[in-house]
Amino acid sequence: xxxAIERTDVLVIGSGFGGAIAAYHLAAGGAKVTVLxxxxxxxxxxxxxxxxxxxxxxxxxxxVVGDGMSVLGGNCVGGxxxxxxxxxxxAPRFVFDRRGSIGRRMWPGSISRxxxxxxxxxVEESLSVSRQGWSDASYAGGLWAAACHRAGRTANPLxxxxxxxxxxxxxxxxxxxxxxxxxxxxxxxxxxAVAHGAEIRPLHEVQYLTRTAEGGxxxxxxxxxxxxxxxQNGSGVIEAKIVVMAAGAGATPVILQRSxxxxxxxxHAVGRYFSGNGERLNTAVLNEDKVAELLGLSRGEGLxxxxxNAIGKGPTVASWDRLDGSLPEYSRYSLEQLYFPxxxxxxxxxxxxxxxxxWFGREKKEILRNWKxxxxxxxxxxxxxxxxxxxxxxxxxxxxxxxxxLGRGNLTYRPTENTWxxxxxxxxxxxxxxEKDGLxxxxxxxxxxxxxYTVHPLASCRMGDDPHTSALDDRNELRGHPGIFVTxxxxxxxxxxVNPAMTIAAIAERAIPGIVASARLRGVAVTYGAPAxxxxxxxxxxxxxxxxREQPARA
Amino acid sequence: MQREEAAARTRDAADDASLTLEAYADTIVPGExxxxxxxxxxxxxxxxxxxxxxxxxxxxxDATGISDGLDDLARRVNEHARAYxxxxxxxxxxxxxxxxxxxxEDRTELVARLTRPGHPxxxxxxxxxxxCTMAFDSAAHLHTADALxxxxxxxxxxxxxxxxxxxxxxxxxxxxxxxxxxxHPSTTPSGSPA
Ligand SMILES: Cc1cc2nc3c(=O)[nH]c(=O)nc-3n(C[C@H](O)[C@H](O)[C@H](O)COP(=O)(O)OP(=O)(O)OC[C@H]3O[C@@H](n4cnc5c(N)ncnc54)[C@H](O)[C@@H]3O)c2cc1C
Numbered sequence: 001x002x003x004a005i006e007r008t009d010v011l012v013i014g015s016g017f018g019g020a021i022a023a024y025h026l027a028a029g030g031a032k033v034t035v036l037x038x039x040x041x042x043x044x045x046x047x048x049x050x051x052x053x054x055x056x057x058x059x060x061x062x063x064v065v066g067d068g069m070s071v072l073g074g075n076c077v078g079g080x081x082x083x084x085x086x087x088x089x090x091a092p093r094f095v096f097d098r099r100g101s102i103g104r105r106m107w108p109g110s111i112s113r114x115x116x117x118x119x120x121x122x123v124e125e126s127l128s129v130s131r132q133g134w135s136d137a138s139y140a141g142g143l144w145a146a147a148c149h150r151a152g153r154t155a156n157p158l159x160x161x162x163x164x165x166x167x168x169x170x171x172x173x174x175x176x177x178x179x180x181x182x183x184x185x186x187x188x189x190x191x192x193a194v195a196h197g198a199e200i201r202p203l204h205e206v207q208y209l210t211r212t213a214e215g216g217x218x219x220x221x222x223x224x225x226x227x228x229x230x231x232q233n234g235s236g237v238i239e240a241k242i243v244v245m246a247a248g249a250g251a252t253p254v255i256l257q258r259s260x261x262x263x264x265x266x267x268h269a270v271g272r273y274f275s276g277n278g279e280r281l282n283t284a285v286l287n288e289d290k291v292a293e294l295l296g297l298s299r300g301e302g303l304x305x306x307x308x309n310a311i312g313k314g315p316t317v318a319s320w321d322r323l324d325g326s327l328p329e330y331s332r333y334s335l336e337q338l339y340f341p342x343x344x345x346x347x348x349x350x351x352x353x354x355x356x357x358x359w360f361g362r363e364k365k366e367i368l369r370n371w372k373x374x375x376x377x378x379x380x381x382x383x384x385x386x387x388x389x390x391x392x393x394x395x396x397x398x399x400x401x402x403x404x405x406l407g408r409g410n411l412t413y414r415p416t417e418n419t420w421x422x423x424x425x426x427x428x429x430x431x432x433x434x435e436k437d438g439l440x441x442x443x444x445x446x447x448x449x450x451x452x453y454t455v456h457p458l459a460s461c462r463m464g465d466d467p468h469t470s471a472l473d474d475r476n477e478l479r480g481h482p483g484i485f486v487t488x489x490x491x492x493x494x495x496x497x498v499n500p501a502m503t504i505a506a507i508a509e510r511a512i513p514g515i516v517a518s519a520r521l522r523g524v525a526v527t528y529g530a531p532a533x534x535x536x537x538x539x540x541x542x543x544x545x546x547x548x549r550e551q552p553a554r555a
Numbered sequence: 556m557q558r559e560e561a562a563a564r565t566r567d568a569a570d571d572a573s574l575t576l577e578a579y580a581d582t583i584v585p586g587e588x589x590x591x592x593x594x595x596x597x598x599x600x601x602x603x604x605x606x607x608x609x610x611x612x613x614x615x616x617d618a619t620g621i622s623d624g625l626d627d628l629a630r631r632v633n634e635h636a637r638a639y640x641x642x643x644x645x646x647x648x649x650x651x652x653x654x655x656x657x658x659x660e661d662r663t664e665l666v667a668r669l670t671r672p673g674h675p676x677x678x679x680x681x682x683x684x685x686x687c688t689m690a691f692d693s694a695a696h697l698h699t700a701d702a703l704x705x706x707x708x709x710x711x712x713x714x715x716x717x718x719x720x721x722x723x724x725x726x727x728x729x730x731x732x733x734x735x736x737x738x739h740p741s742t743t744p745s746g747s748p749a
Pocket of ligand 1: 015081251488499
């Protein structure tokens with residue numbers, strides 16, 4: 001027996017929203033925290049404007065093709081927050097009452113928009129989320145707003161975690177923000193966690209967990225080569241009293257599945273009920289003359305009135321007319337303008353009115369020549385939690401194909417008629433708004449190549465009150481495996497009809513007091529109550545009274 | 556002597572594979588012929604296509620994860636081409652590999668079949684198509700700024716602009732700067748749906 005087994009109080013797997021928030025609070029409260037992150041640790045100067053394979057554009061991504069669903073996520077310290085677009089709306093009230101296919105409320109009874117609002121407040125303070133004005137909207141967002149208005153709809157500039165004073169509208173957000181305008185977790189929770197002694201180890205990929213004799217967990221990892229992620233540079237173990245799983249909804253259930261042989265039965269919902277947040281993309285090719293004529297828009301002398309696909313910062317404007325709680329489930333969605341750079345999504349755009357193939361060939365090439373006049377609209381609908389993970393691959397969450405970014409995973413997704421109805425309705429809506437009077441030609445992305453496509457994986461290890469359909473209790477603890485908590489998107493029970501990071505973060509914030517209490521039970525000297533990473537205390541003032549109210553009930 | 560013959564055979568096979576892969580890439584993003592007798596590039600669209608954009612360079616780069624399997628893919632698509640020709644009653648020119656011998660419309664039909672949901676080899680062909688597209692739409696084998704400077708046909712066709720001198724993009728004017736729609740009536744003060 002080697003005497004040199006490493007030990008930590010709290011081991012956090014993954015450094016995205018769920019991981020960073022847990023790491024910060026527990027470290028600030030006095031616990032020894034170690035974070036294992038599969039991807040590299042890049043600094044602002046490493047974020048390149050470059051589509052070459054191996055630049056930050058592909059290094060910090062993970063694209064996993066499944067059977068019927070492909071998932072794009074972050075792969076770096078900071079996780080999805082480094083590659084995301086920083087749109088940070090709260091989920092609408094009706095979402096928390098959703099029933100989906102299980103015929104009962106999917107969310108735990110203790111969570112509603114009202115009970116989550118104080119936790120949303122904490123996140124807003126920590127990430128400097130602010131309401132954007134019309135002057136912050138990109139050309140693409142402005143165009144979408146004008147088109148919505150002309151069709152008798154409303155449209156909103158999105159709440160965002162962006163410092164507009166620093167933003168240069170380069171639209172390379174997905175390669176990481178070079179200008180430190182985007183409030184990635186590498187600008188707040190993670191440096192604050194490190195300042196409190198947390199240790200973050202990049203290129204450490206967790207494979208499975210086993211139990212220790214003392215009732216803690218031993219976490220088994222491999223070290224990933226820093227350039228060719230297909231290669232491994234050794235392996236190791238580390239023991240912890242508490243494990244916080246936050247590898248993302250595409251990876252957390254896979255680690256648990258692989259651990260089942262050692263830890264015993266996993267709850268039925270581990271690796272089931274996956275949701276792609278009901279995502280659907282449509283590409284509109286605008287008629288520039290009509291943009292001027294119908295919408296009265298102009299960028300000035302000598303410039304096309306739009307022609308600005310490449311300019312801006314991801315989504316800036318969304319239409320929420322269908323976020324109406326009185327409408328039936330599966331018919332509510334938001335329609336958000338989005339930017340998708342070449343390479344990662346262009347292949348899935350289809351040529352409207354094509355007589356031949358739509359995604360390749362002559363007519364596809366023709367629409368590529370109009371790429372500047374593309375407008376991408378992103379629907380977030382209510383899907384049916386159809387995704388199921390098959391047996392785990394040898395390592396990680398996918399069989400890696402390319403040196404970086406591309407892999408093949410075991411997620412199966414067969415959209416039900418409910419999901420299809422939402423997709424079709426939102427497609428028709430986008431068409432109605434943008435094809436009115438010949439403003440544009442619109443086609444959805446094809447599902448034929450890599451299935452449906454999501455950047456918002458959710459619910460693969462979800463919380464709830466019913467042990468048969470939820471893997472976690474309402475405190476984010478894994479049923480039957482005390483001391484393992486899940487705080488990432490996999491805990492969120494269902495599609496949200498809006499961008500999810502805000503809700504994932506709020507749920508993680510809400511889980512922290514319970515994790516602290518569990519750590520204390522295991523002899524870790526840790527307390528709850530850190531301010532926001534920037535030192536502000538407004539959010540904390542909002543939640544501490546809630547916890548005090550809860551104490552007697554739990555005792 | 557024997558060794559030289561073997562080497563020559565390998566070279567021919569490799570050339571056949573390259574020719575076949577070029578024809579495949581040209582089916583995905585077609586372009587104009589590079590010279591009058593160009594067989595791989597069918598000349599089905601004006602301007603450079605995936606081949607001129609560097610598809611072969613990208614495919615042969617091991618970072619893609621498919622470089623090792625390319626000869627096999629070329630062999631397979633030629634087998635499919637032979638079977639297709641037989642099925643529809645086409646006479647193939649024996650001077651070039653079967654896929655290259657197909658007319659552009661037939662190449663297109665065959666690729667459509669191979670990539671259709673349910674085809675047992677669909678994943679391979681989608682992957683190959685993905686990298687052919689990426690050669691054109693993002694020059695994934697080149698630094699973007701260099702590719703733009705050197706007139707990369709895909710990036711140029713898409714109208715991607717050149718970066719600033721430091722290789723970074725910045726846009727001073729980025730939006731119309733005015734209110735363009737009514738806000739949703741239930742919007743919270745911090746800008747979320749109520
Ligand atoms: C292009 C893009 C744009 C987006 N834009 C928005 C937006 O504008 N607004 C919004 O709300 N959301 C957006 N999202 C989604 C958002 O990024 C995710 O919802 C969010 O990051 C999920 O948080 P998480 O904590 O669940 O997981 P992640 O942030 O994905 O973090 C998981 C981390 O775990 C690591 N990991 C995985 N497996 C292992 C392992 N075995 N061992 C160790 N580490 C591992 C991963 O590398 C990753 O860093 C976007 C996503 C993408 C891809």
